Amino acid sequence: MLLLLTALGWNGEMKRVFEMFASAYVESDDIVAVLEVGAINFNGGPREIFERRGCKYTGLDIARGRGVDVVYGAGDPFPFARAAFDLTISTSMFGAIAPTAAHRRVQQEARHQHRPAA
Numbered sequence: 001m002l003l004l005l006t007a008l009g010w011n012g013e014m015k016r017v018f019e020m021f022a023s024a025y026v027e028s029d030d031i032v033a034v035l036e037v038g039a040i041n042f043n044g045g046p047r048e049i050f051e052r053r054g055c056k057y058t059g060l061d062i063a064r065g066r067g068v069d070v071v072y073g074a075g076d077p078f079p080f081a082r083a084a085f086d087l088t089i090s091t092s093m094f095g096a097i098a099p100t101a102a103h104r105r106v107q108q109e110a111r112h113q114h115r116p117a118a
Contacts, residue, residue, distance in 0.1 A: 010044035014091060018046040026053045031086040035060060037078075038090050041067030045091060058085070 025031060034050045039059025041047070045067055050057050060078065061068040072079050 010041075010046075010091060015044070015046075015049070018049050018091075022046075022049050022053055026050065026055060026087075032056060033085045033087070034058070035080070035085040035088045036067075036090065037061075037088060039067045039069070040065040046089065055087075 032055055034055045034057045036045070036047070036057065036059050038061055039045065039047075040061045040063060041059075047057050047059065047067060058080075059067045059069045060072060061070075062072060062074045064071055070079060
């Protein structure tokens with residue numbers, strides 16, 4: 001499953017959306033491996049929501065920082081096997097980069113990372 005949400009940052013409304021999503025889908029569909037694209041944490045994020053439900057959470061970004069587990073080169077393929085995750089999310093990254101070829105490349109890579117629905 002691929003979930004892309006864009007906001008001006010992590011806030012109470014985003015937290016409520018992810019809490020509702022996780023309550024509805026994570027526990028019922030046994031989503032256990034979550035990838036967040038653009039995971040650097042400046043003001044909060046959804047990691048705790050998923051880890052509290054037992055998910056293995058991986059944060060991916062182009063720079064080191066809080067919330068980032070794996071750093072990759074911008075425009076490069078993501079450094080994971082295809083279909084390595086049950087859920088791929090992005091909370092604010094797509095609002096921070098211009099809709100260019102790099103933007104489309106990130107979306108394409110994100111689609112390849114999640115496992116198809118059963």
